[in-house]
Amino acid sequence: MPNISDVARRAKVSRTTVSRVLNGKDDVNEETRRRVLEAIRELNYRPSALARSLVKQKTDTIGVILSDITDPFFSRIIQGVEDVAHKFGYGIVYASMRWDPQIKHNYVNFLRSGRVDGLLMMGHTVGNEDYVREMVEERFPLVLVEYWINNLKANFIAIDNRGGGYLATRHLLGLGHRRIAHVAGHKNARVSQERLAGYRQALAEAGVSYDESLVVYSDFTTEGAIPVAKKLLSLPERPTAIFAANDLMAYGVIHAARELGLKVPRELAVVGYDDIELASLVTPPLTTIHQPRYEIGSMAAWSLIQQIENKEMQPTVTEFKTSLVIRESCGAK
Amino acid sequence: MPNISDVARRAKVSRTTVSRVLNGKDDVNEETRRRVLEAIRELNYRPSALARSLVKQKTDTIGVILSDITDPFFSRIIQGVEDVAHKFGYGIVYASMRWDPQIKHNYVNFLRSGRVDGLLMMGHTVGNEDYVREMVEERFPLVLVEYWINNLKANFIAIDNRGGGYLATRHLLGLGHRRIAHVAGHKNARVSQERLAGYRQALAEAGVSYDESLVVYSDFTTEGAIPVAKKLLSLPERPTAIFAANDLMAYGVIHAARELGLKVPRELAVVGYDDIELASLVTPPLTTIHQPRYEIGSMAAWSLIQQIENKEMQPTVTEFKTSLVIRESCGAK
DNA sequence: CTGTTAGCGCGTTCAA
DNA sequence: TTGAACGCGCTAACAG
Secondary structure, eight states, rough: OHHHHHHHHHHHHHHHHHHHHHTTTTOOOOOHHHHHHHHHHHHHHOOOHHHHHHHTTTTTTTEEESSSTTHHHHHHHHHHHHHHHHHHEEEEEEEOOOTHHHHHHHHHHHTTTTTTTEEEEEEESSSSHHHHHHHHTOOOOOEEEEEOOOOOSSEEEEOOOHHHHHHHHHHHHTTOOOOOOEEOOTTBHHHHHHHHHHHHHHHHHHHHOOGGEEEEOOOOSHHHHHHHHHHHHTTSSSSSSSSSSSHHHHHHHHHHHHHTTOOOOOOEEEEHHHGGGGTSBBBBBOBEOOOOOOHHHHHHHHHHHHHHHOOOOOOOOEEEEEEEESSTTSSOO | OOHHHHHHHHHHHHHHHHHHHHHTOSSSHHHHHHHHHHHHHHOOOOOHHHHHHHHTTTTTTEEEEEEEEOOOOOHHHHHHHHHHHHHHTEEEEEEEEETHHHHHHHHHHHHHHHTTTTEESOOOOOSSOHHHHHHHTTTTTTESOOOOOTTTSSSSEOOOOOOOHHHHHHHHHHOOOSEEEEEEEEEEEEHHHHHHHHHHHHHHTOOOOOGGEEEEEEESSSSOOOOOOOOHHHHOOOEEEESSSSSHHHHHHHHHHHHHTTTTTTTOOOOOOOOGGGTTTSSSBBEEEEOOHHHHHHHHHHHHHHHOOOOOOOEEEEEEEEEOOSTTTTSSO
16 A cells, blocks of 8 residues: 555655645645655555554544444434434444443443544443543543443433333233233343333332333343243233333334233233334334434534544533323224 | 553553553562552553544444444344443444434445454445445455445345245245236435335246235335335235235234224235344244344354454355245235 | 563654 | 644554
């Protein structure tokens, strides 16, 4: 790969002049510029982003760390992030940590060591995440999505997960269900705890006592939810409704029910969470919790870029609300 | 952010010694090493990957450019890629180009300018891709997945898309269908052409003449497929079967059929393509074309890393075969 | 075992 | 309008 010196030599100018042309400065003689551009083309020269970033201390790249890149929940969020980032001239780097706190930490270190100007993190794990605190203290540009940590002066895009869990459960209660099970998300995920908390809150308000045996954990995938759903549905006193912590698992629940010969929604009501694109399009259309995902993504990216380009920005907490979308999986319609 | 000189100063050694400790060389006095490590900890020092990459001419990162990061088709492929890459100590950077050749080209340039050691490209677009040829000629480590370009001595992981299209269509023909429509993929995608070619081949072999009005293009999404499917299903002489170029669109077709009051599979047979996880789990379970996606991903990553670490490797073409998975969406079962 | 020197490829003063 | 010199943060070659 040719470098800037090769170009300079060929164009018979100094490296500085080549650099000027490269960066579109206007204090370059037209004829000189022409020669430089020609040399660049002839050599098929491509400036090293690495070297440039090193000297400018800027990579024009933002890192996105998420729990699972294959989760359709992220698809619209990512679109929002990409649209905004591109508009501002940033590239994006994704890292998928699969709910593994160790992989997550590794990726944070990987990306932080000069590879990106800032970090967008979504999919928060349980446990020691002091390094997140450190990043905030060191004023490393950072946006945390989905969650909100007390006493941490950072930029948050919060989603009302507890409220969502509450809405979902109350809907089932309103339909007369009393024996309502919950297929929770990944044990390592904070959102699991929050949605579970919303579920418990709704039960408590309705005077339904909490039955631990009705709550099982899975991993936010359809395949993972099937066995645990079967366990729930084989309980001596079978639940009449199940709230799944995301849509993929809701389909796992429905699949399990079908295998056991139960009709949804007649014999089992199911509520999901996320409102992924497919939720309205497959059978049965899913009653679920909707979140403004595109807006969340674009807002997160915008907020991060603001931080990067203006270090003085105040940390803010933006909370997005969720809403219940009633379709056919609980027979309410 | 502290740098290596700060550490050196604090530990009262030279930068070189710090570098030695950092890179785990064993020719360092134990006491010295201890001091250095302590200084590193005290300063919370993190070496700059940028600077390191610049001097080593190695980033330990591979780039993955794909058509649409939100497409579940890629989920298992990505898992395969990640597993292998991590095993070999590489990080991964994804870029999603959404079938836009311009964005794709931009991303190639973005990543090639020193940000990655090699590139994995999947989701090939139609049109001028001479820069891909250039990369091959410049011996830039590269693996192309899904497609196979004649006269290009590069590393290919091909998938028999034509064969898949053929299998799908022949299955429908075998069930007695003669009026078979095709919802093709994105017009910019090479795989669309290939699957379409397989479709045409099967029709030709069965003596069914090709009817252009039965082929419509969409964008590989469920939402996108719904309107075009409705158009097909509103034709004066309605098709009795539809082969969709991926599973997401197959669900779009099924949704459209339902909206028009048509029962699947009784009044319309549907075949998909990809065998995404959900395909077996939602109603109706989809008859579709299966591809060994995890293996494709891991093989692609392995092959790329071989190229990166051993420049002498011969370009190879590996072709993965597809297979038909019969479920319930065409009533064959 | 350790330090000095050089250089990776570029941008940015400062003078000329 | 152009170039020389310096430095971004790090590793590698060589000497001691």
